[in-house]
């Protein structure tokens with residue numbers, strides 16, 4: 001009250017004074033019959049031509065009253081602002097301002113602290129949109145005056161920004177950055193503001209012919225009173241990024257599809273984060289800056305300042321004049337706007353150069369209408385914490401493994417693919433990061449050429465999903481590939497999608513190539529040449545092939561086929577002519593990552609791989625035949641050579657669980673070509689069944705609460721739970737009840753309140769079930785958090801009672817890589833199509849029991865606790881694959897280790913010894929060259 005009353009009193013006096021003023025003035029006019037507008041505000045409203053004394057007086061008085069009424073609020077405000085009591089009013093504001101000033105001072109550096117200039121924050125900044133290539137600040141001309149943005153006094157502001165020292169920003173950090181940017185060039189910004197306000201130049205360009213009277217403008221500026229404020233956030237949507245072209249680096253983004261666009265931009269950023277540093281060109285730095293900045297949609301300094309690690313390495317000079325900001329920011333700003341000494345970095349023109357003038361970014365156009373925030377931010381103060389976390393992890397990893405997160409060996413392969421444009425095959429023992437490197441390459445290639453130019457394939461479905469691809473048979477459109485090359489080619493030509501795939505593919509990735517036989521490889525080469533009509537290896541497609549021939553052999557061998565086997569019984573593709581024709585360079589990776597924490601195990605596995613087991617190594621393996629107990633009660637994954645053993649192990653574990661079991665039967669569907677009488681079923685009894693049985697999903701799936709399961713599908717929308725994610729069944733519930741539960745509880749609350757759902761689910765199809773109070777109390781005791789929202793329980797139970805038992809689905813708690821560590825997911829049926837014939841479909845829950853896995857399914861996985869039963873090993877390479885999944889001996893338990901079952905193929909040994917020799921020869925030559933230099 002003590003603030004408001006004096007203000008009102010003062011305002012009232014002003015009001016009275018004005019009216020007396022006008023009364024005397026009007027009387028004077030009446031008697032003199034001459035009107036001379038005495039109030040400055042009337043100047044523009046009252047043309048001097050109106051000078052008719054007889055009619056003028058009443059009109060004049062009415063007008064004055066009317067105008068006074070209109071102007072009253074702003075006058076009151078002004079009066080209050082100028083009143084001696086306004087200091088009281090502003091006390092809290094000034095506190096804030098002081099606080100802000102101190103923040104800014106620290107932000108701007110100590111040199112700025114002593115200055116007593118007011119600090120400016122930016123209002124109505126949507127008008128500020130871009131910077132010219134020569135660094136002069138330009139302001140957008142599309143900003144329209146809004147009704148609530150009226151100035152109080154006779155200024156005609158059409159398009160303007162305001163700089164004011166008032167407080168009202170919500171995001172202080174952002175504000176600080178903006179202010180700092182403006183501070184560094186406040187003079188020019190002020191000029192622009194004032195020139196725009198009072199000289200009305202066009203297209204937002206500062207009119208150099210207009211003299212700028214700073215003092216006058218400063219005074220007038222103080223009169224402006226914009227209520228509206230917006231922070232300087234330039235959001236660049238994926239569509240806009242899609243238009244950015246980076247010709248010097250070859251990066252071209254052209255996707256305009258909403259969802260895919262976002263994902264791709266994300267990939268670009270990730271890719272750049274890993275690639276930037278080691279290539280060491282400013283071009284990379286430039287592009288990353290652009291993309292990251294675009295994605296983040298945050299103010300420029302923050303966006304660039306928080307940029308990735310390689311920016312840190314490259315930091316050096318500063319030219320933007322902003323002191324106190326890390327050198328990272330400086331360098332980056334400099335690189336983006338080499339010639340600019342201004343802080344605005346939204347490029348409108350078609351050229352932007354780095355500090356050395358190397359990089360040109362063309363057509364970086366940002367239409368204002370499309371500015372909107374992206375839902376995710378890669379780094380910085382805003383944004384998805386998961387991505388931020390990932391980014392931090394990337395930085396950590398980089399510091400230990402090199403600037404791109406890759407070892408020098410891995411980088412060499414990457415360079416051969418990206419810059420050498422060679423068909424490469426890279427190999428190495430298990431855990432040397434072949435798949436890791438492949439994923440990095442895929443990401444970078446997709447970033448450069450778009451997803452459709454990269455064919456991502458593997459020999460098996462599981463290996464393919466591991467790298468986000470498909471099987472080579474499916475990609476090629478050749479089914480099982482049993483026909484001749486010409487027939488297969490005709491088959492491909494008939495399928496438009498398959499033919500298009502072959503034609504649009506620039507790079508073909510093949511993982512786990514050890515399982516592709518020579519015959520298949522030759523056929524693929526022929527089909528590619530014929531379909532593309534180019535007589536070059538694979539019709540000119542660049543090949544990226546990886547795998548380890550010491551691991552599992554081609555499928556043809558396993559299925560008992562006698563086609564094309566060599567004397568040793570295997571049909572490895574490295575033996576065929578097509579291989580020699582296609583592969584330009586072969587790389588051998590030697591650094592093992594998987595067992596990097598247990599070098600002893602890494603050495604043992606090396607001997608095992610080559611089939612050379614000296615007695616001391618044999619003893620070490622024998623010593624691992626002991627039962628392991630884990631204090632946390634989490635059991636190891638069991639690996640068996642055969643499917644029967646896997647099923648048996650899982651069943652016995654399931655039987656040991658108490659509780660009701662639920663059985664889910666798969667639903668199979670066949671295409672019309674398999675209708676009885678049209679071949680298919682009739683010709684091969686049991687053929688369809690056997691094809692579907694080869695799918696990952698089970699025909700009959702029995703589950704219980706507490707069962708350990710593995711998710712076996714990749715969901716495009718949900719990237720936390722992927723193929724291979726392990727979880728536990730916590731309840732059987734209906735999708736209706738689950739949806740209701742999800743409505744009641746937010747994502748982060750669901751884990752804590754899940755017992756309520758489990759409890760309520762007992763009432764599904766069991767209306768007579770009694771409320772078991774002891775069980776309920778146990779539930780609450782075990783999870784006190786549930787007490788808070790226990791009122792939801794009756795509604796859950798009432799809803800559950802309306803559901804049928806046939807609606808029940810498993811609810812699993814999956815172990816995921818987020819801060820919570822777990823995620824609940826209701827597992828719903830999905831379609832599994834056969835690789836050889838997509839019209840053969842089995843619909844089943846995408847989970848399998850996962851206490852035990854077959855060794856074949858485990859290939860490519862990294863596991864921390866493994867129990868391997870080697871009793872029924874039937875294949876060369878199987879022992880090595882099984883034992884090499886584990887990261888350390890402390891988590892490895894072996895059952896029935898038999899050294900006689902450890903065998904390798906001679907041609908594989910020859911192939912690798914040749915590779916090793918070549919590698920050491922190459923190394924010697926490089927060393928000689930280095931010494932000579």
Ligand SMILES: Nc1ncnc2c1ncn2[C@@H]1O[C@H](COP(=O)(O)OP(=O)(O)OP(=O)(O)O)[C@@H](O)[C@H]1O
Pocket residue numbers: 397401405406407410428429430431432433434435436437548593594859860861862
């Ligand atoms: N450069 C790297 N930096 C950090 N970790 C890496 C790197 N390369 C590989 N790894 C890690 O090593 C482990 C094994 O990698 P990966 O699965 O790619 O090996 P692989 O050679 O494909 O194995 P396999 O032959 O058994 O399929 C993974 O956990 C992976 O994250």
